[in-house]
Amino acid sequence: MTGVTLSRWTMSYFALAVLCLLGAQALMALGFGYPAADVAAPETLLLVHLVAVGWLSLLMCGALFQFVPVLVARPIHSNGLALPTLACLVAGLALLLFGFLQLAGGAGPAWSLLPWGGGLLALGFALALWNLGCTLWAARPLALPSRFVTAGLASLAATALLGFTFTLVFGGVSSAQPLVALTAQGVPLHIVAGFGGWLTFTAMGVSYRLLAMFMLAPELDGASTRWAFRLGVAALAVAIIGGTLIVWLGARPGWMLLAAGLLGLAALGLYGRDIVQLYKRRKRRVIELNSRMASVALVNLAAAALLGIVLVGTGTLGDHSGALLFLVAFGWLSGLGLAKLYKIVAFLTWLECYGPVLGKVDAPRVQDLVVEPRAVRFFIFYYAAMWVGTLALLAGAPLLFRAGAVGMLLATGAIAAELVRTRRLADVRGAVRLPEGARQPRLLVSMVRQG
Amino acid sequence: MAVDFVDVDVRPTLRGGGEPFGEIMAAVNALAPGQGLRLLATFKPVPLFHVLGSKGFTHEAREIGEGDWEVLFSPADAAPAAAEAPAPQPADASAWPAPARAMDNRDLDPPEPMVRILAATEQMQAGEVLEALLCREPMFLLPELAKRGHAWRGAFESDGTTYKILVRIDGAREAAA
The missing domain is CATH 3.30.110.40 (TusA-like domain)
Structure with a gap:
């Protein structure tokens, strides 16, 4: 057992991810896509994929390359695969987005870019899955957090396959009946697999460990955590596998998704109970900004679950699916992502710069790299603007929604600037900033020193 | 003579x-x-x-x-009298000496346990052993110990929640030299 070294390209993943988030927020502020366009319009699809692939998936992949080894206490299978993976994902996303513009009637070649984008994305995700899968496989038997991540990765495979299928059909490459049926009826499965399985389930698994770690709370592996896992996996299996089979039998997957939704709610309920336990049983009374802001994201997840129940109960899910997805993507996943980025960037930068000289010279603490009282305002502003956006969508007020998007854009820009300052050690004062033997980290690449 | x-x-x-x-x-x-x-x-x-x-x-x-x-x-x-101070341990790697220092880092926020362990290793003599209790496997510490030439042994205690690591100062350097 040799421990875990810094993942060289994780900062590049993070930087590109944040740029995609800023780009998506700018588009929303400009009135591009939903709600100005239809929820299934190509412009909306472009926006959704810029967020889901560009921001959230790149963030998650970059974080997993660094933290799956920590979760399973084994080195990553391949450090060399991270950069080709990133190249495939970025190129695939760019082609996919241009393909959506083609669908919207924009310029470009006569042949569709969608299958190329879908293919490259599938390849990029396959590389990530291979790398992380081999790492997890070598570490069996897995503890519960790693099992959550494994189920999340399986959902990513399903999401990418469904998405690739859609691009083949939309791009005119295939008109095989099973693929056409999936494209016609399978979009909800793609959304559930992506936002529910890949992003949410993986985030749940990672949060069990990271929250316990940063708040000095006991690791949970009791009955409620095990059942949260089982019910969650059952929900995903019913939605994705059951849903696909139903579609192939020629029916609509609605009832299957409702059953999956009930299982998923039970899993979320148990997860919520666990997380409340983690916060309550923590040994560390004063918690850092990242844990406080993560708790707001967790409240947003609960709110999204509640909103889902209300919408299904009142039969208005069809009218407000955009608002629900917005709350999941920006209230829960993006909120958690930004909060954890704020900690992870500081920690990895600290480790890279000061790890080699610890104990030999005076070095700053991790918390000296950040200025929480300044950053907390940006997080609060982000969440407030996000809620304005959600309520504006529910109320059908597009101008107010754009105002909310402007607020989110400004807040995210300010948080991104904080991350750059952290990376540059801009807030570390005095002689401890760069003691002898320490080297200023680069913005986008982590240098791993040997020997 | x-x-x-x-x-x-x-x-x-x-x-x-x-x-x-x-x-x-x-x-x-x-x-x-x-x-x-x-x-x-x-x-x-x-x-x-x-x-x-x-x-x-x-x-x-x-x-x-x-x-x-x-x-x-x-x-x-x-021969003339010895000039070197004796070191308090045998060279047999299978039998490390009793820890010269022990620390309980279980209630410290990460990365404070790592900071304290590395600070202690810099103060200790070659061949001495440091014992530290942690609440998880110190994944980011181990490469740093390796770079500095220390050897370590670590495992979870029988309670399943305390991880005990023993660090032998310069131990890896001696074994690899």
Whole structure:
């Protein structure tokens, strides 16, 4: 057992991810896509994929390359695969987005870019899955957090396959009946697999460990955590596998998704109970900004679950699916992502710069790299603007929604600037900033020193 | 009084990753009365000074280039007094000495346990052992220990929540040298 070294390209993943988030927020502020366009319009699809692939998936992949080894206490299978993976994902996303513009009637070649984008994305995700899968496989038997991540990765495979299928059909490459049926009826499965399985389930698994770690709370592996896992996996299996089979039998997957939704709610309920336990049983009374802001994201997840129940109960899910997805993507996943980025960037930068000289010279603490009282305002502003956006969508007020998007854009820009300052050690004062033997980290690449 | 020295060159053993302690002790036990031992090693074998000191040998160590050391162990009545301070541990890697320092880092926020352990290792002498209790496997600490040439052993205690790590200062450097 040799421990875990810094993942060289994780900062590049993070930087590109944040740029995609800023780009998506700018588009929303400009009135591009939903709600100005239809929820299934190509412009909306472009926006959704810029967020889901560009921001959230790149963030998650970059974080997993660094933290799956920590979760399973084994080195990553391949450090060399991270950069080709990133190249495939970025190129695939760019082609996919241009393909959506083609669908919207924009310029470009006569042949569709969608299958190329879908293919490259599938390849990029396959590389990530291979790398992380081999790492997890070598570490069996897995503890519960790693099992959550494994189920999340399986959902990513399903999401990418469904998405690739859609691009083949939309791009005119295939008109095989099973693929056409999936494209016609399978979009909800793609959304559930992506936002529910890949992003949410993986985030749940990672949060069990990271929250316990940063708040000095006991690791949970009791009955409620095990059942949260089982019910969650059952929900995903019913939605994705059951849903696909139903579609192939020629029916609509609605009832299957409702059953999956009930299982998923039970899993979320148990997860919520666990997380409340983690916060309550923590040994560390004063918690850092990242844990406080993560708790707001967790409240947003609960709110999204509640909103889902209300919408299904009142039969208005069809009218407000955009608002629900917005709350999941920006209230829960993006909120958690930004909060954890704020900690992870500081920690990895600290480790890279000061790890080699610890104990030999005076070095700053991790918390000296950040200025929480300044950053907390940006997080609060982000969440407030996000809620304005959600309520504006529910109320059908597009101008107010754009105002909310402007607020989110400004807040995210300010948080991104904080991350750059952290990376540059801009807030570390005095002689401890760069003691002898320490080297200023680069913005986008982590240098791993040997020997 | 001239001392007759028996040569023991453990450098090939060390370079091959082996543990030369048995070889050295066998040679020591085979010495005739009045004979000394001329040891060639790839590092300064401080722990041996103590072991052979307790068997009545004094030593003179000198670096002979490329990091290699020559140590002359002479019977105490045949050589001048020892100049080196004895180190408190045997060289046998399978039996580490009792920890010279112990710390309980279980209630510290990460990365404070790592900071404290690395600070302690910088203050300790080669061959000494540090014991630290943690609440998880210190994944980011281990590469740093390796870079600094320390050896470590770690495992979860039977309670399943406390991780105990023993760090032997310069232990990896000695084993790999």
